[in-house]
Amino acid sequence: ENFAKRQKSYVKYPRLNRIKKISFDSGEVIFEYNISRNDIPGQKALSRIIIKDNNNRTIKTVEFEYSYFTSGNGCNWGDCVRLKLDRVIFKDRYGDFVYDYDLEYHNPNSIPKVKSFQQDFLGYYNANGVNPSSGQLVLPRLYFAEGNGRFSISPFPFANQNYQVLNSSGYSILPNPNTCFYGALKKIKYPSGGWSEFEYESHKFRYAGNDYFAGGARIKKQILDDGEGNRYHKNYSYLNEQLQSSGSINNLPVYGALLTRVSGQNSFLVYGKSKTSLELTSGSFVGYSRIVEELTTSSGTSKGETIYRYASPKDYPNEYANLVSAQGDSGQNIDPLFSYVTNNSNYPYVGYIDNDIRRGKLLETSVFNSNGNILSKQTREYFYRDFPSEQMALNFKKQINNYREFAGQPYNSVLTFSSEINIEQNMLDHVAITEYFDNSQSLTSETFYGYDNDYPFVIFKNIVGPDGNNRFENVYYPFSPVTYSNPFMADLRDQNRLLEPIMEQQRTLYNTPPLSTTVSNFHNFGNGIIGSKGLSTAKGTLNLETESVITKRDQNSNVTEYRTRDGKYTSLIWGYNRTYPIAIIEGARIDQVDTWLDDEFGQDISYLEYLSGQDINYASEVTLRTWLNNLRTAVYQQSNSDIRSVMTYTYDPLIGLTSSTDQKGDTHYYVYDGFNRLKYVRDRNNKVLSKNEYHYNPNN
Secondary structure, three states, X not given: OEEEOOOOOOOOOOOOOOOOEEEEOOEEEXXXXXXXXXXXXXXXXXXXXXXXXXXXXXXXXXXXXXXXXXXXXXXXXXXXXXXXXXXXXXEOOOOOEEEEEEEEEOOOOOOOOOOOOOEOOOOOEOOOOOOOOOOOOOOEOEXXXXXXHHHOEXXXXXXXXXXXXXXXXXXXXXXXXXXXXXXXXXXXXXXXXXXXXXXXXXXXXXXXXXXXXXXXXXXXXXXXXXXXXXXXXXXXXXXXXXXXXXXXXXXXXXXXXXXXXXXXXXXXXXXXXXXXXXXXXXXXXXXXXXXEEEEEEOOOOEEEEEEEEEOOOOOOOXXXXXXXXXXXXXXXXXXXXXXXXXXXXXXXXOOOEOOHHHOOOEEEEXXXXXXXXXXXXXXXXXXXXXXXXXXXXXXXXXXXXXXXXXXXXXXXXXEEEEEEEOOXXXXXXXXXXXXXXXXXXXXXXXXXXXXXXXXXXXXXXXXXXXXXXXXXXXXXXXXXXXXXXXXXXXXXXXXXXXOOOOEEEEEOXXXXXXXXXXXXXXXXXXXXXXXXXXXXXXXXXXXXXXXXXXXXXXXOOOEEEEEEOOOOEEEEEEEOOOOEEEEEEEOOOHHHHHHHHHHHHOOXXXXXXXXXXXXXXXXXXXXXXXXXXXXXXXXXXXXXXXXXXXXXXXXXXXXXXXXXXXXXXXXXXXXXXXXXXEEEEEOOOOOEEEEOOOOOOOOO
16 A cells, blocks of 8 residues: 655745855955846846956956756746856956857756656656646655665665565656766867867666666766867776676665555555755765776777776765664553564664765775786775764654554554764875886885874874885974973964974984974964964984074064074065065165165155055056165165165066066066966066967867
C-alpha cells in the first residue's frame, strides 16, 4: 500500500541584497546593475564593474553581456528563461575596447522551465516528459529494496535485488546521461585567439557491486586550442583499476519513508521534495578515489597521463545517529521493533557526523610519459585529530505518529537518538616526491610536518633529501612556550595575530643545537600599531645580531624610518593616501627631513602627502615633482655628512610608477596605454629607452 504526501510549494522572488561597492586604500570597486531581468521580475543583472582611484578616475571597466537559456516553447519570460552570461568585455580607462571572452553553452534552448518536474533526484534535467496541469498532484516513482539501510528507499532500482515499486504511476527522477549537462559551459574563446571546449558525461557511483548514474555532469574531455594551429585534448577517466566507477556517495535524497508495518506489510509515504540535505564530498555529490587525466594530440596520439588518487566517502563515510531508546505512548520499551525502521530507511534523516573534512584530499599524483613509463610520483598523508573535550553532544528525540509494526503496538512512539558535533582538524602530515629516470634509478625527497597541540599551525618540518640528510625547521608563534614572554606577545595574542612567526630555527636533527636562528622583534609604534621592528639572526649558538631596526611606522603601519647596523638612518615618505613611497632619504631621520623642508620652503612632509593626493593630471603631477625636487634641495643643502641619497617617485595609483628620480637627479618617465600596460620608458630628455607592444589575435 502506498500513501502520497502532498507538499505545498511556494515561489518567492525576494529582493536581492547585492554588493554595491568595495572601498580600499587606493580606490574603490563599483558594481552596477542596469540590465532588467526577464527571469526574476523586478530584478536587474550585474552590468558593469568599474575600478576607480581615490580621485574618481576610472582605471578599468568590465562589462557583461547576457541572453537567456530558454525552454524552447516560445515563452521568453519568468519560469521559461534563465539568465545566461555570453560575453565579458574589458575596457580601458578611456572606455575603449581592449579584449573580451566569449562563452557558449550546451543546448541553451532546451532547458526546462524553472519549476518543471523534468528533473532527476538531484534536480538536473532528465527529460522524463511529465508536464502536469495546474493543481495536479504528481509525485516521483521510488523503489524499495529491503535490507539496504539508508539506501533502502531509492530513486532507482538496485541491480540484482528484489525491489518493490512505490507510486508506480509517478514520474521518473532517474538521471539522464543525455541531458544532465544541458546548460553547462561548452566553450570559452580567449582574447589570444585560442579557445577551450568542454565535453561532459554523467556522474557515476558504485554501490553493492554495481555502477549507477548520479545526477549532474562531470568533465569528460577538454579541447585546448591556442589559436595558432596547435590543439590538444585532455581526456578524463573516473574508473578504478578494475574498470569500475571509483565514485562513492554518502547518502541519497530522501523522497520516501516507512509509514506502517503490520504483519510484515509495509506502507510508505512518498514526498514531492527531498526531506534531507545532500551529504557532499568537497562540494560534490559523488566523491572519486581515482581520476586519470590523459593528454593527447588532436589525432589521438598520447602525450602521457597523470593519475590522481583521493580520499572518498568509501574511506571516510559519515557516521549516523545511534538509536538510544524507543518508547511507546504508554512508556513501553520497544527498541527491537524499530530496528526495522532504521535498517530499512534513512530515518531519522538528521544528526550525522559529517566526515567531509577527511574526504576529497589528494593522496597521490603519478605522472607517466607517452610510453607508460612513470616519471614522478607524489604521495600525501594527513594528520587527523579531534578534541573530545570540545565536542558538542547532539542528543535529540523524534516522534513517530501512526506507525506500528504489529497489531496492538502503540501508534505513537518517541525515539531517542545520540550524535555529536566534532571539533576537528585534518592537516597535511607527510609529502614524498619521487623522480624516476631512464636507467631505472629514482630519487626521493620527503617532508614531514608537525603541528601545535591546539592550533593547526606548523611548528616543525623535517625535510629529508634524496641523500638521506635531514633538515629540521622549527617555527614559534606568539603562543609558543619558547616565545610566549617575548615583548608584545600578549598584544599579538589579544589582536588574534596568532600566525605571526616569531622565531624560526634550522637544525640537522630535532633535538640538536640550531644551525641558525631568526627572531622577529616587535614594538609598539603608537596608534595601536604593534609591528615588527626588525629581525635578529644568529649562526649556530652564537648571540643574536640585528642588521637593521625599524624605528617608526605611520598609522597604516608603513615603515617611515629605520636604522642600519652602522647607526645610519633611512627615512621614507608615503603618499597617495599612504599607499606608495614617494621619497626615500638615506642618511637622515624623518623628523630632520620634516624640519629641513619647513625651514627651506615653508612646508612640511604633510604637504607632500597632500599634493600626492591631489595628483590627478599632468599639471598636478608636475607640481608634486617640483616639491619633491624642493625636498631634494632642502636635504642636500644640509651640512650633515651622513646624507647619502634622495630618491623620489610619482605614480598613477592602481596603474603604476610614472616617474623615478635617482640620487643624481636623473629622472625616468613611465608611460602606460589605456589598459594600464607599460608602453614606454623615457629619459629626462624624452628619449625612448624601452618600448612594449601588445597584440591579440584579430580573428578571435
